[in-house]
Amino acid sequence: MAHAKTHFEIPAKTKTWSTIFMVLGLIAAVGGWFFDKTDHHQYWWANLLICGFFFFALSIGAMFFYAVQYAAEVAWTAQLKRIFEAMWSYLPIGLGVVFVVLLAGQLHMNHLYHWMDPEVVDPNSTSYDKLIANKMPFLSSWFFWLRFVIYAVVFIVFSRLFRKWSLLEDTAPSLELHLKQYKRSALFLVFFAVFSSTIAWDWLMSIDVHWFSTMYGWYIFSGMWVTTMIFATLLLIWLKKQGYMPGVNASHIHDMGKWVFAVSMLWSYLWFCQYMLIWYSNIPEEVTYFKERYDHYMIGMWAIFFCNFAIPFYTLTSRDAKRNPKYLTRVGIIIFITHFLDLYMAVVPGTVHGHLQWGLGEHVAHITFAWWFEIGMFLGFLGLFVSVVLKALSKAPLVPVNHPYLNESENHHI
Amino acid sequence: MANKVFHVMYDDDQTLLDAARALVAQGIRVKEVFSPFPVHGLDPIIGVKRTRLAICSFMYACTGTALSILGTWYFMVSDWDWNIGGKPNFTWIENAPAFVPVMFEFSVFCGAHGMVLTYLLRNGTLPGMPAENPDPRTTDDKFVMEITTEDNHMSAQDLEAKIRATNVFELSIKDY
Numbered sequence: 001m002a003h004a005k006t007h008f009e010i011p012a013k014t015k016t017w018s019t020i021f022m023v024l025g026l027i028a029a030v031g032g033w034f035f036d037k038t039d040h041h042q043y044w045w046a047n048l049l050i051c052g053f054f055f056f057a058l059s060i061g062a063m064f065f066y067a068v069q070y071a072a073e074v075a076w077t078a079q080l081k082r083i084f085e086a087m088w089s090y091l092p093i094g095l096g097v098v099f100v101v102l103l104a105g106q107l108h109m110n111h112l113y114h115w116m117d118p119e120v121v122d123p124n125s126t127s128y129d130k131l132i133a134n135k136m137p138f139l140s141s142w143f144f145w146l147r148f149v150i151y152a153v154v155f156i157v158f159s160r161l162f163r164k165w166s167l168l169e170d171t172a173p174s175l176e177l178h179l180k181q182y183k184r185s186a187l188f189l190v191f192f193a194v195f196s197s198t199i200a201w202d203w204l205m206s207i208d209v210h211w212f213s214t215m216y217g218w219y220i221f222s223g224m225w226v227t228t229m230i231f232a233t234l235l236l237i238w239l240k241k242q243g244y245m246p247g248v249n250a251s252h253i254h255d256m257g258k259w260v261f262a263v264s265m266l267w268s269y270l271w272f273c274q275y276m277l278i279w280y281s282n283i284p285e286e287v288t289y290f291k292e293r294y295d296h297y298m299i300g301m302w303a304i305f306f307c308n309f310a311i312p313f314y315t316l317t318s319r320d321a322k323r324n325p326k327y328l329t330r331v332g333i334i335i336f337i338t339h340f341l342d343l344y345m346a347v348v349p350g351t352v353h354g355h356l357q358w359g360l361g362e363h364v365a366h367i368t369f370a371w372w373f374e375i376g377m378f379l380g381f382l383g384l385f386v387s388v389v390l391k392a393l394s395k396a397p398l399v400p401v402n403h404p405y406l407n408e409s410e411n412h413h414i
Numbered sequence: 415m416a417n418k419v420f421h422v423m424y425d426d427d428q429t430l431l432d433a434a435r436a437l438v439a440q441g442i443r444v445k446e447v448f449s450p451f452p453v454h455g456l457d458p459i460i461g462v463k464r465t466r467l468a469i470c471s472f473m474y475a476c477t478g479t480a481l482s483i484l485g486t487w488y489f490m491v492s493d494w495d496w497n498i499g500g501k502p503n504f505t506w507i508e509n510a511p512a513f514v515p516v517m518f519e520f521s522v523f524c525g526a527h528g529m530v531l532t533y534l535l536r537n538g539t540l541p542g543m544p545a546e547n548p549d550p551r552t553t554d555d556k557f558v559m560e561i562t563t564e565d566n567h568m569s570a571q572d573l574e575a576k577i578r579a580t581n582v583f584e585l586s587i588k589d590y
Contacts, residue, residue, distance in 0.1 A: 272511075272514065275511070276511045276512070280511070280512060281499070282501070317472070413454075413455070
């Protein structure tokens with residue numbers, strides 16, 4: 001019995017549901033491919049990029065938070081570290097999905113990235129675009145793919161090392177090992193500080209290639225951070241409900257709730273600052289991004305901003321709310337979905353411009369979005385992510401055995 | 415019989431916590447504790463109610479938001495409609511994004527200042543107010559627990575015996 005409590009086993013019901021979700025996702029992906037009559041299946045590829053990036057972001061967000069815990073010598077999260085390790089076990093898959101989208105773009109199977117077309121930077125071509133050509137030192141394909149390789153190598157190497165040392169600590173603990181994790185975490189944060197911004201520029205901001213914003217990297221980063229904290233909190237509450245992690249008390253749940261609340265406010269701050277400065281200065285080269293959204297997605301854009309700001313602000317301000325797992329779960333699920341929609345708003349307007357050609361055979365309709373396809377893709381990737389994470393979670397003791405701060409974490413009281 | 419007040423001094427916060435726990439377990443009511451810093455975990459032992467300061471702060475911040483909306487509307491729209499950077503302020507709502515930083519700052523300002531004033535007023539520690547702590551050493555490194563016979567249904571001798579059973583640094587007993 002004691003064994004059953006320290007090692008996580010995936011409940012049969014969860015396995016069934018994650019499989020059902022993955023099947024739904026596959027149906028949506030196949031169906032969407034045939035329904036999407038937009039040029040080069042643009043909408044289909046845009047959705048693949050959203051789902052690919054969203055869950056990839058969850059895994060690098062988990063690595064970031066884990067590294068912060070080590071670099072800042074945080075004690076109370078010592079019991080929770082396996083949750084974050086499990087979340088980044090999805091990293092290679094998430095990276096693979098993004099790779100497929102980018103490679104397809106490079107091979108001109110999709111036109112998500114306007115600048116990947118060599119015509120627009122060819123001075124002799126009729127479609128020559130001086131603004132894009134000026135950005136070519138950064139966006140030239142060799143440099144773009146070199147950056148991709150660097151990101152992939154750095155993230156995969158660090159994730160493997162962190163996991164290896166964490167498991168090693170269970171069997172052969174030593175202070176040297178802990179200090180090594182501390183130092184390497186700090187080093188990882190240096191890489192992450194740069195890459196979290198450049199990834200956002202490369203894969204998302206370059207969709208609206210005529211536009212740039214110095215706040216964009218932080219805006220995407222804060223979005224990935226808050227979704228990471230929501231997912232980790234929901235997973236922790238779910239594990240706790242099943243009787244795992246007996247050392248986790250109301251104070252841990254409270255502190256995770258604080259993270260969700262605080263990072264939601266960080267995201268709102270960055271979103272609004274980016275919007276307000278561009279709106280106020282009203283310069284043509286800056287407003288293109290919001291012009292696109294105002295033209296086709298006005299209500300959606302504001303609704304998503306208010307959901308992501310006002311819901312956590314008004315529901316999670318009070319202490320009692322953050323200590324109530326049921327309440328925290330409900331709020332968490334809502335803002336998890338609205339943050340997904342926020343990423344949708346970052347990708348879709350610049351790629352399909354609010355205009356889809358959608359249907360089978362001759363019955364092609366002109367619509368703004370195709371709800372069943374989006375929901376199906378989201379559920380499919382959610383099912384995949386959850387099953388990968390839970391599988392990784394079941395492979396090691398749920399609570400690290402020899403973490404030096406374990407005792408302090410178990411006595412966490414606020 | 416005159417009421418007695420016991421000022422029990424401890425020289426360590428952990429000793430204070432242990433003593434408070436032991437005394438409360440015997441049904442003794444601790445009236446007040448004077449301490450140089452907030453002692454973690456003391457409140458639930460001596461039965462201090464959860465603070466309502468956060469609720470006050472929320473109300474002050476809401477007041478700040480309301481006042482700043484009124485202010486920006488009056489100064490920037492109603493009294494003299496400003497035209498900044500080609501954005502004429504004919505209505506408040508169309509220019510609301512420009513007023514958000516003011517609203518935010520003023521909400522924080524009112525919330526923070528209101529909270530500090532409420533805290534000082536409620537504790538009686540506004541500048542110039544007479545000190546209430548029985549011993550100046552409680553502002554340095556000593557902890558004093560105040561227990562009265564009025565609160566506790568036992569004789570002064572019984573109470574004193576029970577208090578002396580804890581790890582007392584100094585005890586003063588006064589009539590009041």
